[in-house]
Amino acid sequence: MSHDQVVLKIGIAGLGVVGGETARQLINNAERLNTTAGVNFQICAVNARSRNTDRGFDMTSMTWVDHAPDMASIDELDIIVEMIGGSEGVALDLARASLASGKHFITANKALLANHGTELATLAEANNCALMFEAAVAGGIPAVKALREGLAGNEVTRVSGILNGTCNYILTRMEKTGEAFDDVLADAQKLGYAEAEPSFDVDGIDAAHKLTLLAAIAFGQTPDFDIVDIRGIREVSASDFTYANQLGFRIKLVGVAEPGRVPQMQTCLLPAASQLAKVDGVLNAVEYHGQPVNSIVSIGPGAGAGPTSSAVLADLIDVARGRWGPAFGRPVAELKSGADAQNGLGPDKPYYIRLMVQDQSGVLADVTRVLQQHEISVESLVQQGRSSGEAVPLVMITHEASAASVHTALTAFTALDCVRAKPVAMPILVDELEG
Amino acid sequence: MSHDQVVLKIGIAGLGVVGGETARQLINNAERLNTTAGVNFQICAVNARSRNTDRGFDMTSMTWVDHAPDMASIDELDIIVEMIGGSEGVALDLARASLASGKHFITANKALLANHGTELATLAEANNCALMFEAAVAGGIPAVKALREGLAGNEVTRVSGILNGTCNYILTRMEKTGEAFDDVLADAQKLGYAEAEPSFDVDGIDAAHKLTLLAAIAFGQTPDFDIVDIRGIREVSASDFTYANQLGFRIKLVGVAEPGRVPQMQTCLLPAASQLAKVDGVLNAVEYHGQPVNSIVSIGPGAGAGPTSSAVLADLIDVARGRWGPAFGRPVAELKSGADAQNGLGPDKPYYIRLMVQDQSGVLADVTRVLQQHEISVESLVQQGRSSGEAVPLVMITHEASAASVHTALTAFTALDCVRAKPVAMPILVDELEG
Numbered sequence: 001m002s003h004d005q006v007v008l009k010i011g012i013a014g015l016g017v018v019g020g021e022t023a024r025q026l027i028n029n030a031e032r033l034n035t036t037a038g039v040n041f042q043i044c045a046v047n048a049r050s051r052n053t054d055r056g057f058d059m060t061s062m063t064w065v066d067h068a069p070d071m072a073s074i075d076e077l078d079i080i081v082e083m084i085g086g087s088e089g090v091a092l093d094l095a096r097a098s099l100a101s102g103k104h105f106i107t108a109n110k111a112l113l114a115n116h117g118t119e120l121a122t123l124a125e126a127n128n129c130a131l132m133f134e135a136a137v138a139g140g141i142p143a144v145k146a147l148r149e150g151l152a153g154n155e156v157t158r159v160s161g162i163l164n165g166t167c168n169y170i171l172t173r174m175e176k177t178g179e180a181f182d183d184v185l186a187d188a189q190k191l192g193y194a195e196a197e198p199s200f201d202v203d204g205i206d207a208a209h210k211l212t213l214l215a216a217i218a219f220g221q222t223p224d225f226d227i228v229d230i231r232g233i234r235e236v237s238a239s240d241f242t243y244a245n246q247l248g249f250r251i252k253l254v255g256v257a258e259p260g261r262v263p264q265m266q267t268c269l270l271p272a273a274s275q276l277a278k279v280d281g282v283l284n285a286v287e288y289h290g291q292p293v294n295s296i297v298s299i300g301p302g303a304g305a306g307p308t309s310s311a312v313l314a315d316l317i318d319v320a321r322g323r324w325g326p327a328f329g330r331p332v333a334e335l336k337s338g339a340d341a342q343n344g345l346g347p348d349k350p351y352y353i354r355l356m357v358q359d360q361s362g363v364l365a366d367v368t369r370v371l372q373q374h375e376i377s378v379e380s381l382v383q384q385g386r387s388s389g390e391a392v393p394l395v396m397i398t399h400e401a402s403a404a405s406v407h408t409a410l411t412a413f414t415a416l417d418c419v420r421a422k423p424v425a426m427p428i429l430v431d432e433l434e435g
Numbered sequence: 436m437s438h439d440q441v442v443l444k445i446g447i448a449g450l451g452v453v454g455g456e457t458a459r460q461l462i463n464n465a466e467r468l469n470t471t472a473g474v475n476f477q478i479c480a481v482n483a484r485s486r487n488t489d490r491g492f493d494m495t496s497m498t499w500v501d502h503a504p505d506m507a508s509i510d511e512l513d514i515i516v517e518m519i520g521g522s523e524g525v526a527l528d529l530a531r532a533s534l535a536s537g538k539h540f541i542t543a544n545k546a547l548l549a550n551h552g553t554e555l556a557t558l559a560e561a562n563n564c565a566l567m568f569e570a571a572v573a574g575g576i577p578a579v580k581a582l583r584e585g586l587a588g589n590e591v592t593r594v595s596g597i598l599n600g601t602c603n604y605i606l607t608r609m610e611k612t613g614e615a616f617d618d619v620l621a622d623a624q625k626l627g628y629a630e631a632e633p634s635f636d637v638d639g640i641d642a643a644h645k646l647t648l649l650a651a652i653a654f655g656q657t658p659d660f661d662i663v664d665i666r667g668i669r670e671v672s673a674s675d676f677t678y679a680n681q682l683g684f685r686i687k688l689v690g691v692a693e694p695g696r697v698p699q700m701q702t703c704l705l706p707a708a709s710q711l712a713k714v715d716g717v718l719n720a721v722e723y724h725g726q727p728v729n730s731i732v733s734i735g736p737g738a739g740a741g742p743t744s745s746a747v748l749a750d751l752i753d754v755a756r757g758r759w760g761p762a763f764g765r766p767v768a769e770l771k772s773g774a775d776a777q778n779g780l781g782p783d784k785p786y787y788i789r790l791m792v793q794d795q796s797g798v799l800a801d802v803t804r805v806l807q808q809h810e811i812s813v814e815s816l817v818q819q820g821r822s823s824g825e826a827v828p829l830v831m832i833t834h835e836a837s838a839a840s841v842h843t844a845l846t847a848f849t850a851l852d853c854v855r856a857k858p859v860a861m862p863i864l865v866d867e868l869e870g
Contacts, residue, residue, distance in 0.1 A: 038760075296576055321761075323759065
């Protein structure tokens, strides 16, 4: 079969975990992949930081490129696969140059597209080439394809998801073992589940990049990372899981995007029976709601060499088969402004609030006065334990309240004499995410 | 936007639940769908059994076709959407004529493709048109697309799924309420979840059609319904759920397809913690295993007007955007024979076996002699209750045994004097489907 097929020439920029695995897959499974794609894939150029690392495949027939953006000027290449990362610098330069020269561009770079997606999609259209990024969202789950194509006939009313495996691993383990955040993070770093500099993951930024891309496709809007409301998982304590579980909830970092609203990436309480609440460990999940389909959830590995290279291979095969269209589902000219989130953060929600308070007389009066001043009404309030020395947790479940009033109330709590640590508030996503 | 777009002319054959909803979606959401598709969809011809039914949309501008296959000779049509059903007759005639005349063909008809998929895919290739069937498998879940495109880079090692919502509804309700199969079926028929003639669903045929299509795409083989090993849910009793739950299992009708093996649609016991075991009610689920992705599961509504029309709309938009390729992922010439299942039913499995026996002396000796003769070893055996009159259940869990030996043992059990009803055996899918 494959000897008389068209050859599709590929340049791979970045040969780290995902780039290296993509190259090995293309080489080691060439016959199967070429049959599926109906072309002969050929890696003709590569770029990485170090030329001499043994990556498990022979690079002697490939052109070595020292400076990634120079790859775009190799005329024979049909497709550039960018696995460098970072929203600016060489990745952005390479993306611009590749698309400008009419080369299809496949990337796993969520930061790049969340920040420059509109510009790059415009370039792709102008030069009639594909801009593909299945690997940028939820690793091995074909989430981009599901939303852009599989559910394209729907009026999407919500996309939500667990989009960062590192955070989900940390939260799952804190819940199971009662360990503190810092201890679990340190161990996750040892196990390779978390980076040495973890803020990209644990502060919700990586997940928010992915949510930006899902929202763009779901609602036909330009990707706009800057409007996302982002809160990470650093403030969750082991005791929060205890209280949440007693109330029938689990704690997850969940991204929620709805049309006309600010996409939100936040640590929240989910009913234990909801689909997303059951997704544990490093798994990711994406849940789509819309009409006429109602709702679909997909669960799978959100990171790692294998799953992410599976997504890159899918994009390569789609390009080979001619199965591609506008990057965000419709031409850039027909995308609405992503920043036009006129409905803000959406309807009020109940909140879980935990204060660490000095156990002294007048505490409850102080706390409830702050709540009253911010028009937050309380459904339940529990002070756990008594201690004349250490601060004790005071846990409240509120009735529906606005995010704005809850967050100004937190500032007011901080100013109280009896409050001894940074107050924590997490929304409770009740009926929105019921399985 | 849409006024200067190309018009794509559609004929819809069959205006029942799904066909009617597809038409209403196209008409009522024309602006949104046309923007997403980049064309103006126009329903130019329709066919149904009765012309005078009010279907909630105006057909006066559409050509009425009395005999569905005649629709293929309306030259102006670009796409035919077939929602008639049935593997032979007018649906098959229409499919052949449409593709032969170079019209794209979109269908929800799993029986048609499971039996004639190779012929129709060959016709589609010869006439350079799309043969699309997202709506034929798992309703609103984009399962065909996930496997054919989203996971196309993988060596798929297993596809499994809960593919019939009627069966899953019946089993879920039997488990929850302890009702008997016949009672739940009667009620499901009243609620519209089951057909008046239920055998297509409850005997596993409908689900086996879908499994045939998934196996074809997953393993690059010709669809071959005839080789599927099919067992339905009629024999499950309320007491089976009790025993299964005590042992940590749930009972589901699950389809399993593996490369080189006979696809199996069977009622089986799944570990309660596995992904598929948790899928309840009318939901469907599809689980994909392969390398390099590892595993992905998607859960959603498997039937109904909304979800199924969502899948039809996705196919229409893909055709409009030019995002289509070979029907089963690769050209027919490169598909292997589906009937070449040289590894049979696969490795031995533990089985759950229930006999209804007369409580009399010598029963256990008779039963265990049959097991010994068939080289089936027992892990546990429990006789529930005692009764001098009525038969009582004797429940066994076996060690790994071949399907062949279990089924010949069942015949031998039936011949025993002490056995008073048809024996029941269900495989236990232990590590295969662990979440």
